[in-house]
Amino acid sequence: MRPIKTFAVVLSIAALAATAAAAQEASLTVAFAGVKAHKGKMMGVLFDSQAAYDGKGEAVRAFAVAADGATIEERLPGLKPGRYAIRVFHDLDGDGKMGLNPFGIPTEPFAFSNDAKGMMGPASWDAAAFEVKAGDNVQTIHID
Amino acid sequence: MDRRSFLNLGAAAGAGLAAAAWFDPDRVYAQATAPWTLGLADVEDDVAPHKLRRLHGRLPAGLEGALYRNGPAKFRRPGRSVGHWFDGDGMVRAWTLAGGEATLAARFVDTPKRRIETSAKACVMPGFGTKAAPGSQLEGPDDSNAANTSVIRVGDALWALWEGGSPAALDPVSLETKGFAVLRQDLKSMPFSAHPRREASGRLWNFGWWRDQVVVWRLSPQGALEDARIVKLPRASYIHDFTATDRHLIFVLQPWVQERMAMPFNSGFAWRPEQGTQVVVIDKADLDKRRVFELPPFFFFHLGDAWAEADGTIRFDACIDPDPSFAVTGAAKLLSGEASGGPAPRLALVTLGADGKARLEQTSDAAEFPRNDPRYAGLAGNMTVHTVIEPGRPLSRGIATRDWRGGKAQAFDFGLDHLVEEFVFAPRPGGSAAFDGWLVGTTLNLKAKASELHVFDARRVADGPVCSLRAEAALPVSFHGNFVRG
Ligand SMILES: [Fe+2]
Numbered sequence: 001m002r003p004i005k006t007f008a009v010v011l012s013i014a015a016l017a018a019t020a021a022a023a024q025e026a027s028l029t030v031a032f033a034g035v036k037a038h039k040g041k042m043m044g045v046l047f048d049s050q051a052a053y054d055g056k057g058e059a060v061r062a063f064a065v066a067a068d069g070a071t072i073e074e075r076l077p078g079l080k081p082g083r084y085a086i087r088v089f090h091d092l093d094g095d096g097k098m099g100l101n102p103f104g105i106p107t108e109p110f111a112f113s114n115d116a117k118g119m120m121g122p123a124s125w126d127a128a129a130f131e132v133k134a135g136d137n138v139q140t141i142h143i144d
Numbered sequence: 145m146d147r148r149s150f151l152n153l154g155a156a157a158g159a160g161l162a163a164a165a166w167f168d169p170d171r172v173y174a175q176a177t178a179p180w181t182l183g184l185a186d187v188e189d190d191v192a193p194h195k196l197r198r199l200h201g202r203l204p205a206g207l208e209g210a211l212y213r214n215g216p217a218k219f220r221r222p223g224r225s226v227g228h229w230f231d232g233d234g235m236v237r238a239w240t241l242a243g244g245e246a247t248l249a250a251r252f253v254d255t256p257k258r259r260i261e262t263s264a265k266a267c268v269m270p271g272f273g274t275k276a277a278p279g280s281q282l283e284g285p286d287d288s289n290a291a292n293t294s295v296i297r298v299g300d301a302l303w304a305l306w307e308g309g310s311p312a313a314l315d316p317v318s319l320e321t322k323g324f325a326v327l328r329q330d331l332k333s334m335p336f337s338a339h340p341r342r343e344a345s346g347r348l349w350n351f352g353w354w355r356d357q358v359v360v361w362r363l364s365p366q367g368a369l370e371d372a373r374i375v376k377l378p379r380a381s382y383i384h385d386f387t388a389t390d391r392h393l394i395f396v397l398q399p400w401v402q403e404r405m406a407m408p409f410n411s412g413f414a415w416r417p418e419q420g421t422q423v424v425v426i427d428k429a430d431l432d433k434r435r436v437f438e439l440p441p442f443f444f445f446h447l448g449d450a451w452a453e454a455d456g457t458i459r460f461d462a463c464i465d466p467d468p469s470f471a472v473t474g475a476a477k478l479l480s481g482e483a484s485g486g487p488a489p490r491l492a493l494v495t496l497g498a499d500g501k502a503r504l505e506q507t508s509d510a511a512e513f514p515r516n517d518p519r520y521a522g523l524a525g526n527m528t529v530h531t532v533i534e535p536g537r538p539l540s541r542g543i544a545t546r547d548w549r550g551g552k553a554q555a556f557d558f559g560l561d562h563l564v565e566e567f568v569f570a571p572r573p574g575g576s577a578a579f580d581g582w583l584v585g586t587t588l589n590l591k592a593k594a595s596e597l598h599v600f601d602a603r604r605v606a607d608g609p610v611c612s613l614r615a616e617a618a619l620p621v622s623f624h625g626n627f628v629r630g
Contacts, residue, residue, distance in 0.1 A: 092329075093329075099329075099330065101330060101331055101333055101334050102331070102374050103335075103357070103359075105285065105332075105333045105334075106284065106333075107329060107331075107332040107333065110283070117283060118281070118282070118283045119276065119280065119281065120282050
């Protein structure tokens with residue numbers, strides 16, 4: 001076996017792998033529609049598994065985007081293709097926290113990816129999960 | 145096919161219960177025959193303003209204003225109907241009296257619940273006695289707000305009230321829905337019950353129920369929020385109504401206790417008569433100051449006004465039932481034309497002694513919907529008007545007044561051709577004595593198939609209405625309302 005040739009093969013496999021990784025990279029633009037109060041921030045969290053979405057794991061990303069513009073969106077680059085879900089609330093008063101009334105009911109608007117609706121609690125992972133494919137993706141969420 | 149395999153087949157088809165109900169001959173017969181079922185019929189459209197036809201008498205000079213009333217008026221949709229009388233869509237009715245003429249206009253409150261159910265063509269939202277069905281969405285209490293229980297004037301708006309969510313604000317002239325009122329941003333979606341208590345000064349007190357807590361609301365006569373505080377109670381009792389003296393708020397904690405959060409709402413409660421009834425008296429000036437009294441077990445929806453006497457004794461009247469069967473099954477069965485046949489609620493007087501002992505005196509009068517003279521709210525010397533229930537038939541057939549100081553009780557019977565709704569007091573301009581004025585209320589005339597407005601001299605109820613007028617529409621029986629002076 002010639003050592004040089006072996007080295008070259010290893011290199012070319014590495015190069016191939018790198019190309020494949022680049023092709024498999026995805027970005028997600030989260031756009032907000034229906035916004036009534038153009039103030040404060042949209043506070044979003046992106047999850048890539050049901051466990052994480054249900055609070056039993058780490059989120060993939062968290063983001064805050066100012067809600068005062070005509071278009072309100074956040075681009076999340078560098079994601080792996082797969083299934084994701086988003087929870088978001090509109091932080092109207094800008095305190096960084098989801099406002100709750102004294103009986104624990106949200107006082108600030110909230111929403112989920114797919115515009116999924118909750119039933120006495122957050123929307124389920126099954127209802128909120130969507131596919132992110134290689135390349136650019138857009139997820140529009142209605143809120144307020 | 146034997147009985148067992150028939151039942152299995154029914155279960156397999158997922159329709160065992162529904163089929164049983166459909167083929168119950170008593171039920172079908174009752175649906176087809178009972179005239180009172182007109183009181184729970186559906187209304188499809190808003191009622192355009194129209195002049196009432198005078199049946200007899202004249203509207204008294206000085207009686208100017210509007211009787212606003214609210215009650216459920218849409219119960220059934222092709223895909224599914226509500227499971228309980230309390231879960232129909234609220235329709236606000238304005239009976240306006242001006243210049244000797246009367247008009248009626250009525251409009252549904254435009255709630256998220258009504259929108260979702262209209263587009264689903266099915267009653268899918270959960271409620272007091274209705275389970276959620278596929279297609280329902282419940283992200284906050286106001287998603288299932290039926291806005292169907294009462295209506296009050298607050299500042300420049302009308303508020304259609306329900307007990308589990310926010311007031312729905314309406315335009316007082318067009319009755320158009322403006323949206324849910326937010327009293328303060330951090331108190332958004334807090335419950336605001338359908339039974340606020342207005343002091344003679346115009347200041348408004350109300351509560352919102354949440355398990356073993358209430359939020360106590362205080363609004364200025366103009367409708368501005370003055371204060372909202374959370375008060376913890378000894379138990380998670382069902383509280384539909386509270387009462388007040390000029391200095392106290394009074395919560396009656398019946399032994400119908402919430403043991404779990406469930407759908408429908410009423411299925412989470414259990415009847416625990418062994419726990420008795422507790423009465424919590426709270427100082428308006430210091431909500432942390434309280435006294436607790438013990439009474440025998442009873443169920444109730446509605447209390448009359450309360451007053452304190454010189455020695456510290458507090459009294460109030462109440463319409464009490466032996467148990468919560470009407471809230472659980474009776475009011476659900478009405479929708480399918482079944483009369484539960486249970487006992488009617490009875491008028492009772494509660495006395496809370498200065499010595500800490502409480503007493504319940506029950507009368508034999510079948511009574512609901514107690515109301516009082518708002519100028520004497522919380523004060524001694526007030527009087528009570530209530531409806532009179534026909535034993536054995538659901539809903540009321542007459543009204544009666546009661547003077548707890550020993551005055552003669554008076555009553556008027558409209559007869560079985562009428563379903564009688566709550567009557568409220570409207571003062572005579574320039575008058576000041578309790579019940580110096582008129583009682584204004586409505587009935588559904590089952591023979592004429594039309595809703596009617598009736599006015600009584602409040603001190604001469606036995607003489608019958610001084611004036612009766614008839615609308616073009618037959619509106620189902622409503623719950624509560626208020627007279628707003630013009
Ligand atoms: Fe009520």
